[in-house]
Amino acid sequence: xxxxxxxxxxxxxxxxxxxxxxxxxxxxxxxxxxxxxxxxxxxxxxxxxxxxxxxxxxxxxxxxxxxxxxxxxxxxxxxxxxxxxxxxxxxxxxxxxxxxxxxxxxxxxxxxxxxxxxxxxxxxxxxxxxxxxxxxxxxxxxxxxxxxxxxxxxxxxxxxxxxxxxxxxxxxxxxxxxxxxxxxxxxxxxxxxxxxxxxxxxxxxxxxxxxxxxxxxxxxxxxxxxxxxxxxxxxxxxxxxxxxxxxxxxxxxxxxxxxxxxx
Amino acid sequence: xxxxxxxxxxxxxxxxxxxxxxxxxxxxxxxxxxxxxxxxxxxxxxxxxxxxxxxxxxxxxxxxxxxxxxxxxxxxxxxxxxxxxxxxxxxxxxxxxxxxxxxxxxxxxxxxxxxxxxxxxxxxxxxxxxxxxxxxxxxxxxxxxxxxxxxxxxxxxxxxxxxxxxxxxxxxxxxxxxxxxx
Numbered sequence: 001x002x003x004x005x006x007x008x009x010x011x012x013x014x015x016x017x018x019x020x021x022x023x024x025x026x027x028x029x030x031x032x033x034x035x036x037x038x039x040x041x042x043x044x045x046x047x048x049x050x051x052x053x054x055x056x057x058x059x060x061x062x063x064x065x066x067x068x069x070x071x072x073x074x075x076x077x078x079x080x081x082x083x084x085x086x087x088x089x090x091x092x093x094x095x096x097x098x099x100x101x102x103x104x105x106x107x108x109x110x111x112x113x114x115x116x117x118x119x120x121x122x123x124x125x126x127x128x129x130x131x132x133x134x135x136x137x138x139x140x141x142x143x144x145x146x147x148x149x150x151x152x153x154x155x156x157x158x159x160x161x162x163x164x165x166x167x168x169x170x171x172x173x174x175x176x177x178x179x180x181x182x183x184x185x186x187x188x189x190x191x192x193x194x195x196x197x198x199x200x201x202x203x204x205x206x207x208x209x210x211x212x213x214x215x216x217x218x219x220x221x222x223x224x225x226x227x228x229x230x231x232x233x234x235x236x237x238x239x240x241x242x243x244x245x246x247x248x249x250x251x252x253x254x255x256x257x258x259x260x261x262x263x
Numbered sequence: 264x265x266x267x268x269x270x271x272x273x274x275x276x277x278x279x280x281x282x283x284x285x286x287x288x289x290x291x292x293x294x295x296x297x298x299x300x301x302x303x304x305x306x307x308x309x310x311x312x313x314x315x316x317x318x319x320x321x322x323x324x325x326x327x328x329x330x331x332x333x334x335x336x337x338x339x340x341x342x343x344x345x346x347x348x349x350x351x352x353x354x355x356x357x358x359x360x361x362x363x364x365x366x367x368x369x370x371x372x373x374x375x376x377x378x379x380x381x382x383x384x385x386x387x388x389x390x391x392x393x394x395x396x397x398x399x400x401x402x403x404x405x406x407x408x409x410x411x412x413x414x415x416x417x418x419x420x421x422x423x424x425x426x427x428x429x430x431x432x433x434x435x436x437x438x439x440x441x442x443x444x445x
Contacts, residue, residue: 154357169335172282241285245332252339256360259346263355 098131106132110195110228130184133191136198143201144261151260158260162253163187169249174237181237189236190253193229196221197254201261209262218258226251281331281393283321291326292333296404297429299436306443327440331393334400341407342367348414374399398441405429 137159141152167186174181200221203209209218230247234240295302308325309318322328342363349355378395409429413422 151357158357158360169282172279173284173332241287244286245284245289248336249339252336252343255343255347259343259350259355259360260357263350263353 096131099129102129103132106192107195110192130188130191133188133194136191136194140194140198140201140257140261143198143205146205147201147261149260154260155257158253158256159191162256163190166190166249166253170233170237170246173242173245185236189229189232190250193225193232193250194254194257196224196228197257197261200258204261214262218262222251222254222258225254278331278393280321281329281397283323284330284332285323288322288326288330289333292322292330293404295326296401296436297408297432299432299439302439305439329394329397329440331397331400334397334403337400337403337407338367338371341403341410344407344410344414348410351414371399374402398437401436402433405433 137155141155144151144155163183163186167181167183170186171181200209200218203217208214226247229250230243233246233250234243237246305327307327308320319325320328322330342360345363346355346360349359375395378399382390382395409422409426412425416422
């Protein structure tokens with residue numbers, strides 16, 4: 001589209017060349033780059049932009065025309081529909097930071113109470129990744145939807161407020177030798193330990209839990225969630241003797257989620 | 264300009280020392296709130312440092328020190344227990360959570376303002392802002408216990424009895440604790 005515009009405008013500008021436009025001569029790469037930024041509506045005023053306008057000369061002007069220039073992308077209609085990009089580009093999952101091995105290991109650690117894998121590899125615990133928690137949140141919402149309750153925004157809101165306030169609380173309660181705890185790490189741990197509640201909402205689809213037996217089962221699941229998440233926080237924050245104090249706010253947060261599930 | 268005026272209103276004390284707690288402190292403090300009559304010593308212990316200023320110990324060492332963990336947890340527990348009660352009756356809606364939250368925050372702030380105004384009237388100089396927050400926040404513990412008793416035990420006589428008892432014990436606790444301030 002820019003090509004046609006240029007070719008149309010060119011005949012007019014060729015005849016009309018006022019004297020003060022001599023100032024815009026091609027005199028250096030920087031000026032030309034800046035000129036190329038707003039250049040496509042001013043054809044014919046500097047050297048490379050006159051009658052000989054074609055794609056290859058556009059690539060010599062500046063970096064902006066990389067998308068039009070065809071130096072690195074592959075050609076052809078098959079390549080346009082495929083997923084190959086620039087050479088030397090990292091694969092998509094690695095760029096996004098989603099590591100399936102870590103997600104699986106952390107999920108298994110929550111399910112099995114056996115977190116020896118995690119303690120031995122501290123970089124897995126420190127791998128602050130929110131993909132698992134977001135997945136669990138969406139699964140929780142999906143199971144609730146199967147129950148007829150459309151509470152996605154409430155789950156997200158309660159989760160967010162809970163993570164922010166719990167992070168502030170734990171930062172206040174931590175002693176000063178511990179290094180700075182990130183809010184993303186807190187959010188990650190809390191989100192992974194939401195998994196038993198997702199299982200509970202899955203059970204709620206088939207069996208109605210709004211009776212006394214259901215309350216007991218819910219209590220057990222909440223206890224499971226807080227047990228695993230308080231263990232993770234104890235390891236991460238290196239606090240001692242405050243396990244019940246950490247577990248109590250976590251239990252409250254998971255109880256609010258359980259309220260959504262049951263009632 | 265805005266910086267100076269805003270920082271006039273932000274409290275300057277270190278809030279972290281109100282959260283230096285452990286399990287046994289919380290347990291003993293809760294017992295103290297519900298049954299304060301056996302306790303003999305209510306004065307706060309000063310910290311054994313060589314400074315000139317009067318600095319009190321942290322809650323780990325001293326059971327009479329105020330903290331902010333119990334009020335915060337009591338507040339949220341109060342909202343949660345009421346939501347559970349409403350849910351068992353069958354009318355739970357997630358918006359109730361935010362309604363209860365804003366109502367309780369308003370009552371809490373009102374209580375703090377009344378107490379602060381009382382300090383101002385009686386010309387008490389030497390109090391800390393977070394101490395007031397802490398002492399007024401302890402009321403959520405007896406209130407939560409009361410809601411639980413009303414829900415689980417259910418009779419009117421038991422409810423009134425426990426109400427009067429918790430009122431007396433909480434009043435006793437507050438008077439004895441704040442004697443050093445007023």
